[in-house]
Every structure is written in C-alpha cells, then in structure tokens.
Amino acid sequence: MHATVDQGAFLEELLDHGLFVETGVQGIYAKGGRFEEVRLGLDALLTRAAASLGAERMRFPPLLPRRQFEDTGFLSSFPHLAGTIFAFDGTEAEAALQHERASAHEGWSEFQEMTDLVMMPAACYPVYPAIAGRGPLAEGGVFVDAGAAWVFRHEPSGDPARLQSFHQHELVRIGTPEAVVAWRDQWAERGLGLLRALGLDAELDRASDPFFGRAGRMLAASQREQALKLEVLVTIAGPGPTAVASFNTHHDHFGSTCGIELADGGVAHTACLGFGHERITLALLRTHGLDLERWPEAVRRELWPG
Amino acid sequence: MHATVDQGAFLEELLDHGLFVETGVQGIYAKGGRFEEVRLGLDALLTRAAASLGAERMRFPPLLPRRQFEDTGFLSSFPHLAGTIFAFDGTEAEAALQHERASAHEGWSEFQEMTDLVMMPAACYPVYPAIAGRGPLAEGGVFVDAGAAWVFRHEPSGDPARLQSFHQHELVRIGTPEAVVAWRDQWAERGLGLLRALGLDAELDRASDPFFGRAGRMLAASQREQALKLEVLVTIAGPGPTAVASFNTHHDHFGSTCGIELADGGVAHTACLGFGHERITLALLRTHGLDLERWPEAVRRELWPG
Numbered sequence: 001m002h003a004t005v006d007q008g009a010f011l012e013e014l015l016d017h018g019l020f021v022e023t024g025v026q027g028i029y030a031k032g033g034r035f036e037e038v039r040l041g042l043d044a045l046l047t048r049a050a051a052s053l054g055a056e057r058m059r060f061p062p063l064l065p066r067r068q069f070e071d072t073g074f075l076s077s078f079p080h081l082a083g084t085i086f087a088f089d090g091t092e093a094e095a096a097l098q099h100e101r102a103s104a105h106e107g108w109s110e111f112q113e114m115t116d117l118v119m120m121p122a123a124c125y126p127v128y129p130a131i132a133g134r135g136p137l138a139e140g141g142v143f144v145d146a147g148a149a150w151v152f153r154h155e156p157s158g159d160p161a162r163l164q165s166f167h168q169h170e171l172v173r174i175g176t177p178e179a180v181v182a183w184r185d186q187w188a189e190r191g192l193g194l195l196r197a198l199g200l201d202a203e204l205d206r207a208s209d210p211f212f213g214r215a216g217r218m219l220a221a222s223q224r225e226q227a228l229k230l231e232v233l234v235t236i237a238g239p240g241p242t243a244v245a246s247f248n249t250h251h252d253h254f255g256s257t258c259g260i261e262l263a264d265g266g267v268a269h270t271a272c273l274g275f276g277h278e279r280i281t282l283a284l285l286r287t288h289g290l291d292l293e294r295w296p297e298a299v300r301r302e303l304w305p306g
Numbered sequence: 307m308h309a310t311v312d313q314g315a316f317l318e319e320l321l322d323h324g325l326f327v328e329t330g331v332q333g334i335y336a337k338g339g340r341f342e343e344v345r346l347g348l349d350a351l352l353t354r355a356a357a358s359l360g361a362e363r364m365r366f367p368p369l370l371p372r373r374q375f376e377d378t379g380f381l382s383s384f385p386h387l388a389g390t391i392f393a394f395d396g397t398e399a400e401a402a403l404q405h406e407r408a409s410a411h412e413g414w415s416e417f418q419e420m421t422d423l424v425m426m427p428a429a430c431y432p433v434y435p436a437i438a439g440r441g442p443l444a445e446g447g448v449f450v451d452a453g454a455a456w457v458f459r460h461e462p463s464g465d466p467a468r469l470q471s472f473h474q475h476e477l478v479r480i481g482t483p484e485a486v487v488a489w490r491d492q493w494a495e496r497g498l499g500l501l502r503a504l505g506l507d508a509e510l511d512r513a514s515d516p517f518f519g520r521a522g523r524m525l526a527a528s529q530r531e532q533a534l535k536l537e538v539l540v541t542i543a544g545p546g547p548t549a550v551a552s553f554n555t556h557h558d559h560f561g562s563t564c565g566i567e568l569a570d571g572g573v574a575h576t577a578c579l580g581f582g583h584e585r586i587t588l589a590l591l592r593t594h595g596l597d598l599e600r601w602p603e604a605v606r607r608e609l610w611p612g
Contacts, residue, residue: 023371024435031364033364057339059337060337068330070408075408076405086415095518095519098381108381113415115389129330
C-alpha cells in the first residue's frame with residue numbers, strides 16, 4: 001500500500017532519528033531505545049490501570065495453534081491478513097537442495113510444509129480457550145490483562161502507523177451479556193480519558209473491521225450499525241485519523257466457539273479492548289515531538305511516574 | 307520429543323499452579339502473572355547490566371526478512387528448526403474454499419504462498435544488517451542490547467524447558483577480532499556470576515549447536531574444539547543440565563555476510579550472548595520453589611530492587 005506524502009515524511013523522520021530502523025521489508029522495523037522507552041511507559045500505564053481494577057495477568061507468545069485459529073472464523077473475514085507457519089521435514093538431500101536454492105535467492109517453498117501453528121492474528125484469541133479450559137466461570141466472570149502480545153497482519157504499507165508486526169495490548173472481559181457490554185462501554189470512556197491525559201487529540205467513534213471481499217461490505221455495515229466496535233481515533237500522519245485503540249463486543253461468538261460456560265450454565269459473552277502500542281507511541285511522538293525531554297511534564301508523569 | 311519423567315512432572319506442576327497454561331501444542335504455552343513477574347525482573351536485571359556498560363538499546367519484532375535469513379546460512383545448519391511465513395493472495399472464490407476446508411480442519415496449505423518473512427531464528431540476526439546499514443563502524447565498534455526478542459524453533463517437546471517460542475535476550479558486540487573475543491570471554495564470566503547471584507547452581511562449559519544431519523556432527527566437534535560457543539548450564543528438570551545462556555563468537559561470518567566495516571576498513575568480527583528468559587525463570591522456580599514470597603531475600607533484591 002502506498003503512503004501519503006505526510007506518512008512518507010513522518011517515516012523518513014523516524015528513520016533519520018533512529019526511532020525506526022529499516023529491515024528491507026515494509027511494515028517491519030527495528031525500534032530504537034527512545035521509541036521503546038515511550039512504549040514501555042505506555043505498557044506500564046495500561047498494566048497499572050487494569051491491575052487497579054482487578055485484572056488477572058496472562059501472557060501469550062506471538063503464535064496461535066492452527067486448530068484454534070481454524071475455529072475463530074478469521075479466515076472467513078480476513079483471509080488476506082493471516083499468516084501461517086511452515087517448516088521443513090525432509091531428508092538430508094532435500095535440505096541441501098533447499099539451502100542451495102535459498103542461498104541463491106531462488107524459490108524454496110516446495111520444501112516447506114504447513115505446521116500446526118499460525119501467526120497471532122489478534123491478541124485476544126488465545127484468551128478464550130485458555131479460560132474455557134478451566135471449566136465454568138465463577139460468579140462475576142473474569143477480567144484478563146493479556147498484556148502486549150505481538151500480532152501479525154500481512155499488509156505491507158509505507159505508512160509507519162500500519163505495521164505488519166506490532167504490539168496489541170488486550171484486556172478481555174468474559175461474563176454475562178449485561179456485565180460485558182457495560183464493561184466495554186465504561187472502558188471506552190476510560191480509554192479515551194487515558195489517551196487524552198497523554199495530551200492526544202483523541203475522539204471516540206463507531207467503527208468496522210476491514211472485512212474481505214464484497215460480502216465483507218455488508219458485515220462492516222452491520223458491525224457499525226450494531227456498535228459492536230468503537231475506536232479511539234488520533235491523527236498521526238494525515239490525511240485521515242488512525243485508530244489507536246478499539247473496544248469490541250462479540251456477543252456469544254467466542255463463548256460458543258470455545259465452550260465458555262457461565263456460573264449458571266448459560267453461554268458466556270465476551271468483550272475485548274485492544275490498545276495499539278506502536279500507534280499510540282507514534283501519536284505521542286507526532287504530538288509532542290521526537291525529543292522526550294521536552295514533552296509536557298504532565299505527560300511525562302503519566303508515562304514515567306516516580 | 308518425549309519428556310523424561312522428571313520433565314513431565316515439572317510441566318504438570320507448572321500447569322497445576324497456573325504458571326504455564328496449555329494451548330494444545332507442545333512447547334507453546336500461555337504464562338501466568340507470577341511467571342511473567344520473574345521474567346520481567348530478569349529482563350530488567352540484564353538490561354541494567356548492559357546499560358551500565360554502555361550498551362545501545364534496539365528492539366526487534368519476532369520476524370526476520372526472508373532475504374536476510376537466506377544469507378545467514380541457518381538453512382544449511384538448522385533446516386529442521388526454521389519456520390517460514392506463508393499467506394493468502396487469491397480470489398474471493400479461493401478464500402471461500404480455503405475457509406471451508408479450514409473450518410472442517412481439512413488441509414488448506416495449497417492456498418498459502420511463501421511471503422518475504424520468516425520466524426526469527428536467533429535474536430542476534432537482525433542486529434548485523436541494522437548496524438551495517440549505518441556505514442563503517444566508529445572507533446571502538448558497537449555494543450547493542452537487542453533485548454528479549456521472541457525466537458522460534460520448530461521442535462515440539464514435552465520438556466517445559468524446550469519451548470517452540472521463547473524470549474532470547476541478546477547482547478551483541480561488533481568490532482576488532484581482539485575486542486570481540488575479550489568481550490565474549492568477560493561476559494561469559496559476568497553472566498555466570500549474574501546467574502549464580504540468583505542462587506542458581508550454574509556451570510560454564512564449551513558447547514556446540516544442534517547441527518542437522520551427518521555433516522553436522524563434524525561442525526559440532528569443530529565448534530567445540532575452537533571454543534566458539536560457551537554455555538552456562540543449570541539442571542532444571544533432569545536427567546541432564548540445560549543451557550540457559552550462551553556466549554558465542556562468529557569470527558567474520560556476519561561481518562562479511564552483511565558487509566560491516568571497521569573504522570580502518572577491515573571486516574568487523576562479531577560476538578553475541580543469548581540469555582534464555584524462560585529457561586532462567588524455570589531454573590529459578592525449580593531452585594527456589596513456586597512461591598516467590600519465600601525466595602531468598604538476596605535473590606528477590608537482585609530481581610526486584612527498590
């Protein structure tokens with residue numbers, strides 16, 4: 001995907017100052033120490049906010065078992081964004097040929113077979129089967145802080161805010177329909193407040209996911225109409241604003257798919273919040289400048305208290 | 307790979323206490339909050355140690371550009387451990403068929419094509435091209451703390467200390483042959499001391515990598531003979547000890563491959579240290595018990611000062 005002039009200029013600025021380092025693939029960058037300092041401040045801020053409300057911490061690797069993935073429906077909605085993991089299981093002769101081809105930068109995909117793992121498509125996905133595995137929920141349900149997991153989206157782009165690999169900080173609520181919707185709505189306001197307290201010019205709006213194909217357009221319209229997805233939007237590099245956080249309800253989709261039971265035996269409903277660490281960090285750099293020392297004192301206190 | 311009785315029992319204990327959570331795939335686990343608390347303490351300890359010696363911080367995603375990977379020689383030495391990333395680039399009709407197959411847990415690999423990304427095979431790999439991209443080294447070379455990146459190894463196992471996806475904390479030195487070897491040897495002693503200060507019964511020894519096939523046996527013997535690889539070993543779950551950190555020199559392998567020039571125009575030599583976060587955390591849990599509150603005060607101070 002082509003970048004706008006503004007996006008291209010911001011990427012150049014990030015590269016020139018060592019906040020991003022190129023790797024040769026669009027949307028895949030190394031990050032410099034200063035970028036990471038902001039991101040870790042944000043991580044700690046979100047972790048504290050969730051902990052103060054009683055969240056249980058769980059952490060997940062950047063991979064999901066393929067079988068779980070096949071059950072999510074992701075391939076129906078977003079086949080173009082998924083990544084799957086392949087590996088070699090051949091003889092020594094085949095290994096030699098594979099190496100020869102690869103060294104010459106020729107094709108070697110014929111030597112690779114699909115494994116039982118895929119790239120993490122969304123950081124809340126592994127939470128549902130993990131909770132289902134415990135048996136029926138206790139009264140009140142659960143609130144999980146899944147931390148900032150690495151998520152993969154196969155969409156190379158010149159926009160520095162559209163990465164192929166990024167940290168999605170997910171908070172997940174599982175419980176009764178009423179509890180879950182109320183939690184999502186409260187957190188949408190809390191998330192907006194949290195980002196505004198960092199000096200960001202943020203707005204909350206209804207949104208839809210980038211569903212694939214013609215049928216996807218209807219899904220998107222329906223999602224927006226039912227307000228299943230709310231987003232916090234900030235302008236990073238123009239022209240339009242970028243979603244930096246989303247607040248989603250799933251009705252009983254994951255409860256049914258993964259078999260999560262309420263204390264009284266009904267099917268659990270779920271909601272999740274995703275904060276995009278890199279996007280929020282970029283929004284902060286764009287808003288307050290690349291010199292962290294000169295950021296407003298109030299913002300610095302939020303990110304690096306004590 | 308089958309686990310020993312001791313390894314299987316330790317895994318059960320970790321699962322029972324919520325330190326690991328099963329996902330259905332061997333070597334892929336979610337981690338509970340207590341596990342993460344130890345790992346983050348270790349992360350901070352290693353980061354402080356490197357920073358106090360002037361390391362520059364860089365951070366990398368869990369993916370490597372395939373072209374860089376093809377140049378490393380990894381496919382010659384470890385074809386069985388690599389993971390490659392495939393994705394879909396077809397029509398709506400193909401997407402529908404792919405989804406149908408996947409939902410029924412039938413094969414759908416024919417719809418996936420190799421992308422220009424692979425799983426990160428070793429956390430030091432992306433550092434060399436990133437440094438090469440800056441032009442010739444300054445006098446004295448560089449010392450990079452690449453942090454704890456997610457590394458992938460395709461080796462399903464019932465041993466909780468042999469994960470398919472784990473954090474490898476890499477420190478990298480690039481400079482003259484003498485500077486690089488001296489740094490590696492000093493850090494081997496420093497790393498050993500750091501792990502012993504955590505109460506681990508750790509030993510330093512020459513080691514070799516798990517090279518593939520018959521030719522690999524000779525490579526391993528040569529590596530050991532030249533002391534290219536030193537390891538810190540700790541017994542986690544028996545029978546044998548497990549490597550929890552390694553200290554490696556590469557002569558001019560990466561300097562030549564990536565084109566890293568010394569200040570005087572020669573080819574740079576490189577060395578790297580890798581600390582396995584999950585293995586060290588498991589060694590600590592095995593040594594001091596699963597109740598962090600009851601760990602020796604001196605160990606707690608190292609991990610969680612202030």
